[in-house]
Amino acid sequence: xxxxxVKLDEPRGNSPLPPERPLDSGSEALTEALRSSFWxxxxxxxxxxxxxxxxxxxxxEPQEQAMIIRLGRPVGTGQKALLGPGFHLSxxxxxxxxxxxxxxxxxxxTSTVGWYATTPEQELAGTEPxxxxxxxxxxPLVDGYVLTADRNIxxxxxxxTYHISDPVTYVFNFANASxxxxxxxDNALVYAASTFNVDDxxxxxxxxxxxxxxxxxVTLVSQENLGVDIEECLIQSRPARQLRDAFxxxxxxxxxxxxxxxxxxxxxAQISSKAGAxxxxxxxxxxxxxxxxxxxxxxxxxxxxxxxxxxxxxxxxFVQQRxxxxxxxxxxxxxxxxxxxxxxxGGPSTGNQKELRVLLNREPPKQKSxxxxx
Amino acid sequence: xxxxxxxLAIGFxxxxxxxxxxxxxxxxxxxxxxxxxxxxxxxDISQPGPHLKWxxxxxxxxxxxxxxxxxxxxxxxxxxSDSFNVLSSVFVGWEITDPKAFFPxxxxxxxxxxxxxxxxxxxxxxxxxxxxxxxxxxxxxxPTPEGNKFVDIxxxxxxxxxxxxxxxxxxxxxxxxxxxxxxxPENVTASVFERMQAERKRLADKSQFEGEAEAQTIRAExxxxxxxxxxxxxxxxxxxxxxxxxxxxxxxxxxxxxPQLANFIFGLNALEDSLKDxxxxxxxxxxxxxxxxxxxxxxxxxxxx
Numbered sequence: 074x075x076x077x078x079v080k081l082d083e084p085r086g087n088s089p090l091p092p093e094r095p096l097d098s099g100s101e102a103l104t105e106a107l108r109s110s111f112w113x114x115x116x117x118x119x120x121x122x123x124x125x126x127x128x129x130x131x132x133x134e135p136q137e138q139a140m141i142i143r144l145g146r147p148v149g150t151g152q153k154a155l156l157g158p159g160f161h162l163s164x165x166x167x168x169x170x171x172x173x174x175x176x177x178x179x180x181x182x183t184s185t186v187g188w189y190a191t192t193p194e195q196e197l198a199g200t201e202p203x204x205x206x207x208x209x210x211x212x213p214l215v216d217g218y219v220l221t222a223d224r225n226i227x228x229x230x231x232x233x234t235y236h237i238s239d240p241v242t243y244v245f246n247f248a249n250a251s252x253x254x255x256x257x258x259d260n261a262l263v264y265a266a267s268t269f270n271v272d273d274x275x276x277x278x279x280x281x282x283x284x285x286x287x288x289x290x291v292t293l294v295s296q297e298n299l300g301v302d303i304e305e306c307l308i309q310s311r312p313a314r315q316l317r318d319a320f321x322x323x324x325x326x327x328x329x330x331x332x333x334x335x336x337x338x339x340x341x342a343q344i345s346s347k348a349g350a351x352x353x354x355x356x357x358x359x360x361x362x363x364x365x366x367x368x369x370x371x372x373x374x375x376x377x378x379x380x381x382x383x384x385x386x387x388x389x390x391f392v393q394q395r396x397x398x399x400x401x402x403x404x405x406x407x408x409x410x411x412x413x414x415x416x417x418x419g420g421p422s423t424g425n426q427k428e429l430r431v432l433l434n435r436e437p438p439k440q441k442s443x444x445x446x447x
Numbered sequence: 448x449x450x451x452x453x454x455l456a457i458g459f460x461x462x463x464x465x466x467x468x469x470x471x472x473x474x475x476x477x478x479x480x481x482x483x484x485x486x487x488x489x490x491d492i493s494q495p496g497p498h499l500k501w502x503x504x505x506x507x508x509x510x511x512x513x514x515x516x517x518x519x520x521x522x523x524x525x526x527x528s529d530s531f532n533v534l535s536s537v538f539v540g541w542e543i544t545d546p547k548a549f550f551p552x553x554x555x556x557x558x559x560x561x562x563x564x565x566x567x568x569x570x571x572x573x574x575x576x577x578x579x580x581x582x583x584x585x586x587x588x589x590p591t592p593e594g595n596k597f598v599d600i601x602x603x604x605x606x607x608x609x610x611x612x613x614x615x616x617x618x619x620x621x622x623x624x625x626x627x628x629x630x631x632p633e634n635v636t637a638s639v640f641e642r643m644q645a646e647r648k649r650l651a652d653k654s655q656f657e658g659e660a661e662a663q664t665i666r667a668e669x670x671x672x673x674x675x676x677x678x679x680x681x682x683x684x685x686x687x688x689x690x691x692x693x694x695x696x697x698x699x700x701x702x703x704x705x706p707q708l709a710n711f712i713f714g715l716n717a718l719e720d721s722l723k724d725x726x727x728x729x730x731x732x733x734x735x736x737x738x739x740x741x742x743x744x745x746x747x748x749x750x751x752x
Binding site for chain 1: 473474475476477478495496497512514515516517519522534538540560584587588589590592595597598622623625626627628629630631632633634635636637639640641643644646647648650651652654655657658659661662663665666668669670672673674676677679680681683684685687688690691692694695698699701702704705707708709711712715716718719722723725726727728729730731732737
């Protein structure tokens with residue numbers, strides 16, 4: 074702008090004899106036009122200067138962060154290098170430069186090297202792809218999968234969340250740090266799968282597998298000096314769609330086995346409680362037998378002691394009396410009484426024999442027992 | 448001429464700015480710079496900050512990304528020592544360490560990084576094939592930490608590539624390398640599935656048989672324990688009865704005072720007990736009290752005669 078100044082000022086300052094009147098109206102109009110455009114240029118220059126000085130100010134949006142690079146070096150270390158959302162001031166270029174980095178508080182990467190091909194729609198809906206017949210092979214370029222320690226094929230995927238502990242390293246030492254984290258996760262998944270058997274990954278040691286993946290990722294990112302801290306690692310594992318039925322049948326068999334065992338345990342409890350009850354009743358029966366026996370003998374002994382004096386007074390009479398008394402009682406109770414009259418004392422030798430036929434029936438019905446009566 | 452000092456100052460400032468732009472350049476932390484003099488690499492600068500140079504066309508500045516680059520190669524097939532075809536893909540983190548060596552080899556194209564990665568890709572697939580051929584499949588896949596040589600294999604591939612990079616003096620360094628995928632050719636996966644299906648079937652059958660056998664064992668064991676408990680109880684019951692008999696025997700001594708009476712009483716009791724119900728008694732006239740009929744003439748007696 075000063076060039077213009079000089080050139081425009083010269084004719085006026087140096088001419089000793091300014092023309093008393095313009096040479097013509099045309100040149101006067103030209104001078105006027107030059108003067109006014111010079112002022113416009115001056116104004117534009119001034120505005121540009123303001124803009125240049127003001128370019129040091131910048132704002133950071135809520136979802137992003139920024140860093141200032143002063144003469145090529147990032148300002149601040151560690152988390153301090155990051156400028157949060159808001160209004161910030163820096164020197165104008167070329168002294169300072171600010172770069173915006175899309176770093177959120179929590180970064181997330183997902184490894185799908187071990188997952189079958191899905192469409193975004195399927196992902197959104199969360200639906201599992203249909204079961205495939207077993208003849209369908211996996212296409213290496215389309216379907217992801219991992220190989221397990223027992224040489225089986227399985228699908229597994231991992232989602233890793235991490236935060237950036239050293240943004241300067243993350244941004245200035247790595248061309249694509251988040252891809253590097255992703256690769257570390259891919260590697261961890263493939264590596265961990267190569268040390269686990271298929272059943273451990275799917276059911277038996279899900280937590281162990283997850284821990285192995287996590288441990289490997291942590292080792293890798295610290296070896297690679299990525300400047301990130303791993304937070305959480307989520308693992309999802311599925312049998313191949315071609316084998317879903319086969320895996321389900323194993324699961325079903327395990328459930329059946331469980332049910333069988335439970336049934337066995339409940340019958341075990343039943344048997345043992347029944348045995349306990351039976352044993353207790355056996356013992357209590359024996360106890361009652363014992364006390365009955367003892368009491369019976371004792372009561373007999375008491376009765377004996379009561380009767381003894383009477384017996385000693387007159388044994389013959391006592392015996393006769395008791396016997397008759399007892400027979401009387403017995404005869405009252407007996408159902409059938411048969412009296413065989415006749416015949417002299419002496420029996421068969423007299424030659425006067427009688428034959429008595431008794432029809433015995435183990436469980437004689439009432440009517441029949443009536444018939445046997447004479 | 449009043450404005451001359453100001454004009455001079457402004458003019459000087461402008462000359463200074465132009466001069467700075469011509470003679471000074473900045474190096475960012477993420478960059479490494481090669482300064483060429485008349486097209487030949489003269490010096491490289493990796494220290495961030497402002498640096499001096501001669502203006503174009505004497506010297507010119509070539510900037511390279513000094514950060515760790517992330518490169519992933521394609522899936523390639525390799526034959527293991529036990530003749531399994533294995534597909535593998537690796538990732539590497541590499542960086543430019545010697546820009547003066549790097550510059551003449553790769554800077555011809557517009558994308559020196561991509562040029563370098565083409566070379567890397569070739570070296571990687573050779574190195575992978577060479578290392579995989581030295582290992583059996585169980586070196587890749589094994590549940591035991593001693594058997595699993597996964598990490599060793601990665602190190603071997605890395606050292607092979609590293610050696611080639613150094614031998615060719617590419618001016619770059621590989622920081623880390625890892626297997627990103629490990630797979631089998633398409634037609635092999637189908638046979639793996641068949642094997643896995645057979646294995647699943649075996650597992651399901653085994654689980655069922657084991658369940659049945661275990662259930663049976665549990666039941667048998669329960670029965671056995673129950674039998675033991677009952678036998679114990681039986682023994683205890685016998686012992687209790689024995690004790691009862693022993694106690695009763697003490698009372699029996701009472702009866703010795705007069706055995707004749709005792710026997711008579713026992714006999715009477717036995718008689719009474721045995722004839723309690725549903726008994727049929729047959730008498731003749733000699734049995735008391737029916738002996739009373741003797742010598743008395745009755746109708747009954749006569750009819751029987």
